[in-house]
Amino acid sequence: MKEILSYQSVEVCFNGKAVIHDNSFVLHEGEILGIVGESGSGKSTLLKAAMGLLGNGGMVTKGDIWFEGKDIPDLPEGELRQIRGEKIDMIFQDAGASLCPIRTIGEQIYESMCAHRKISKAEAKEKALELFEKLNFKDGERIWDSYSFELSGGMNQRVGIVLAMLMQPQILLADEPTSALDVAVQRQVVQEMLQLREIFGTAIILVTHDIGVVSAMADTVLVLKDGHIVEYGEAAKILNNPEKEYTQKLLAAVPKLRRA
Numbered sequence: 724m725k726e727i728l729s730y731q732s733v734e735v736c737f738n739g740k741a742v743i744h745d746n747s748f749v750l751h752e753g754e755i756l757g758i759v760g761e762s763g764s765g766k767s768t769l770l771k772a773a774m775g776l777l778g779n780g781g782m783v784t785k786g787d788i789w790f791e792g793k794d795i796p797d798l799p800e801g802e803l804r805q806i807r808g809e810k811i812d813m814i815f816q817d818a819g820a821s822l823c824p825i826r827t828i829g830e831q832i833y834e835s836m837c838a839h840r841k842i843s844k845a846e847a848k849e850k851a852l853e854l855f856e857k858l859n860f861k862d863g864e865r866i867w868d869s870y871s872f873e874l875s876g877g878m879n880q881r882v883g884i885v886l887a888m889l890m891q892p893q894i895l896l897a898d899e900p901t902s903a904l905d906v907a908v909q910r911q912v913v914q915e916m917l918q919l920r921e922i923f924g925t926a927i928i929l930v931t932h933d934i935g936v937v938s939a940m941a942d943t944v945l946v947l948k949d950g951h952i953v954e955y956g957e958a959a960k961i962l963n964n965p966e967k968e969y970t971q972k973l974l975a976a977v978p979k980l981r982r983a
């Protein structure tokens with residue numbers, strides 16, 4: 724499988740203080756990489772670095788993040804904007820909350836697609852309904868015409884994921900995509916992300932506290948502690964035979980989901 728994203732000896736600082744130290748790992752086409760580690764270990768920072776979204780005080784101070792032959796930290800904002808959303812997209816824990824309350828889901832899907840390509844509203848709707856159907860959403864037409872407050876929290880989160888996927892990005896960075904959801908909806912979202920990989924070959928970096936979600940989805944796992952990589956490799960090996968004590972402790976959490 725082809726490498727599509729490669730972190731090489733990456734250091735990230737906020738206001739001069741390093742929070743990510745010498746991190747190297749790669750993501751291949753269609754691969755799902757799970758990043759785990761306790762709160763504050765730097766998981767979100769790793770994702771944001773690939774989107775050029777570290778904010779004013781944040782900076783990649785050493786190393787490279789290669790994507791399509793370009794080093795993301797070196798790219799000007801204009802080029803980053805073209806990559807974001809279209810080639811690499813990110814979803815958050817509250818993807819649903821980022822939906823605008825005063826415009827219908829359909830209007831937002833249309834606007835989001837228009838931002839990246841020339842497309843008519845009818846084409847946007849057709850594409851969205853097709854994806855809703857592939858993902859077994861029962862009533863795509865109704866969702867298209869709904870406002871977010873008319874949908875459940877879980878449904879909004881699922882719509883947020885569809886929104887991120889409509890541009891068919893090569894890489895989806897998912898930051899705690901299931902942690903605000905109840906177990907039944909979590910299961911659905913996990914299935915939907917796996918289906919997206921099947922349909923589009925999307926590679927996913929999944930940040931989560933939930934080892935169950937990692938074991939249900941990930942091909943590879945990276946364990947992060949205080950910005951250092953503790954363990955990195957094949958998911959089955961790390962989840963079944965962790966070498967490091969830190970990983971063993973993390974795995975003590977009972978998995979809630981299992982691979983189908």
Ligand SMILES: Nc1ncnc2c1ncn2[C@@H]1O[C@H](COP(=O)(O)OP(=O)(O)OP(=O)(O)O)[C@@H](O)[C@H]1O
Pocket residue numbers: 737738742760761762763764765766767768769777778780781
């Ligand atoms: N914008 C920021 N400004 C200053 N420090 C930051 C900023 N964002 C993150 N940090 C610091 O970087 C470190 C890593 O934070 P990060 O949010 O990446 O951790 P995390 O593993 O994703 O945590 P959580 O699981 O709680 O989301 C923390 O020490 C945090 O305080």
